[in-house]
Amino acid sequence: MAEAGEIIVNMAELDRYVVSCMMASGATEDSARVLSDLLVTADYRGHYTHGLCRIDVYTSDVKCGVTCGGGKDPTVVKETVATALIDGNNLLGPVVGKFAMDVAIQKAKTAGVGIVTVRGSNHYGIAGWYSLRATKQGLLGMSMTNSDKVMIPTRSKTRSLGTNPLSMTAPGKDGDSFELDMACTTVAWGKVEIKKMKGETLPTGWALDKGGKETCDTSAVAGLLPLGGLEQNSGYKGYGLAMMVEILTSVLSGAEMCSFVRKWKTYEKPANLGHCFLAIDPGAFAEGFTDRMQNLMDHNRNLEPVEGEEEVLVAGDPERQHMALCDKLGGIPYHPNQIEFLDDIAKSLGVDPLEHVTKSC
Structure with missing residues (x-):
């Protein structure tokens, strides 16, 4: 979860961003709006692991043609x-x-x-x-x-x-x-990615390295522990x-x-x-x-x-x-590194970056 009081983005602006990114990648407007509803809702509910941090996966899949961007049911x-x-x-x-x-x-x-x-x-x-x-x-x-x-x-x-x-x-x-x-x-895989994005180490009990040993190093993670952790x-x-x-x-x-x-x-x-x-x-x-x-x-x-x-x-x-x-x-709070990540994607797609404000609360 992002820390409140850093960068605040209006939900309508988040919707504009997702729809623009997806359409620039080749998705239809109808499909882009369904995806936007889900991603913005995820961040609004505090599930940052499944919100806009996933936009690169969806845009890449559609751009590469491995996922159909719409046009059929x-x-x-x-x-x-x-x-x-x-x-x-x-x-x-x-x-x-x-x-x-x-x-x-x-x-x-x-x-x-x-x-x-x-x-x-x-x-x-x-x-x-x-x-x-x-x-x-x-x-x-x-x-x-x-x-x-x-x-x-x-x-x-x-x-x-x-x-x-x-x-x-x-x-x-x-x-x-x-x-x-x-x-x-x-935990969800996205929580490991957010820890890495923020430059933080992992708590114990989250992840394993390629040898099947527990690790707190985000760069060494090869898999996640099942619910409950070790045997x-x-x-x-x-x-x-x-x-x-x-x-x-x-x-x-x-x-x-x-x-x-x-x-x-x-x-x-x-x-x-x-x-x-x-x-x-x-x-x-x-x-x-x-x-x-x-x-x-x-x-x-x-x-x-x-x-x-x-x-x-x-x-x-x-x-x-x-x-x-x-x-x-008046919007959803994000860590500065999350906004930088999203702005980089917008730039690569030729889409306007997110408009946001910085607040302290």
């Missing part, structure tokens, strides 16, 4: 009243994911549940962006993807599964909601969770799997990533779901915090706090 290959298999036709991941999540939502409204698997897609950003599409319509939402950033599983120094993020969101009352968005590794700290549970996501995304859909997925910033073949989306109508089950969901969240928030902490949070609260900060600042 995903294809429904097979479906039942409650399920669908979708081919993303190698479009930008957020374009594919938005289409697929909306199919799952419509099926849930008809059948009580919608389950959609996807193949032929690309990196799709924060998983929560999709789940929240369902929860904004009163549904439970789930989203997951296999990924092209590998981790090193417990007892192995070879590349295997990706960070394999997943999300689940559920509606409470008066706009409140549970909003889980997490990777199956200790003695139950890292095998994170490894198993990542396998579960892999089954529901790549194995079920016929997409490329684990370390066979094309790695970022290589352009020899399409990524063929797999996703899985679920939407569930709570009305198809016991009455009073939102009341019980709100009681569950409030019960945990009202627990006595440990010494040194002011409050107990539930998933989604840190994001709401960051969004409130952005609203107060």
Whole structure:
């Protein structure tokens, strides 16, 4: 997360920047706007690892022709009243994911549940962006993807599964909601990149070098530890969770799997990533779901915090706090090195750099 009070950029300006960069790279305006919504939302929610810091990956993929920048839609290959298999036709991941999540939502409204698997897609950003599409319509939402950033599983120094993020969101009352968005590794790969961008060392428990040994040196990182860390700290549970996501995304859909997925910033073949989306109508089950969901969240928030902490949070609260900060600042705060990175990309594409202000707060 960037430090507040450094460089503040208005969200409309961020949208202008992303759309301009993507169109300069060869994407259609419609596809560029979908991607912009996801990237700006990620930074607004405090998920800087999946926001504008990823713009170089998307622009390069479209420029090199390894990802389709638009002009066509995903294809429904097979479906039942409650399920669908979708081919993303190698479009930008957020374009594919938005289409697929909306199919799952419509099926849930008809059948009580919608389950959609996807193949032929690309990196799709924060998983929560999709789940929240369902929860904004009163549904439970789930989203997951296999990924092209590998981790090193417990007892192995070879590349295997990706960070394999997943999300689940559920509606409470008066706009409140549970909003889980997490990777199956200790941290997302982007957190290592942001540490490197800021010239900082890594905390212990994040990463491993090419020999499978733990490292705090950003230049030596070859893989990420599974959730839980090393084996003695139950890292095998994170490894198993990542396998579960892999089954529901790549194995079920016929997409490329684990370390066979094309790695970022290589352009020899399409990524063929797999996703899985679920939407569930709570009305198809016991009455009073939102009341019980709100009681569950409030019960945990009202627990006595440990010494040194002011409050107990539930998933989604840190994001709401960051969004409130952005609203107060009048934009999203960034580290100067992040802005320099984005300005360099704009220059390389012949796009106007970001307009921003410096504030202290």
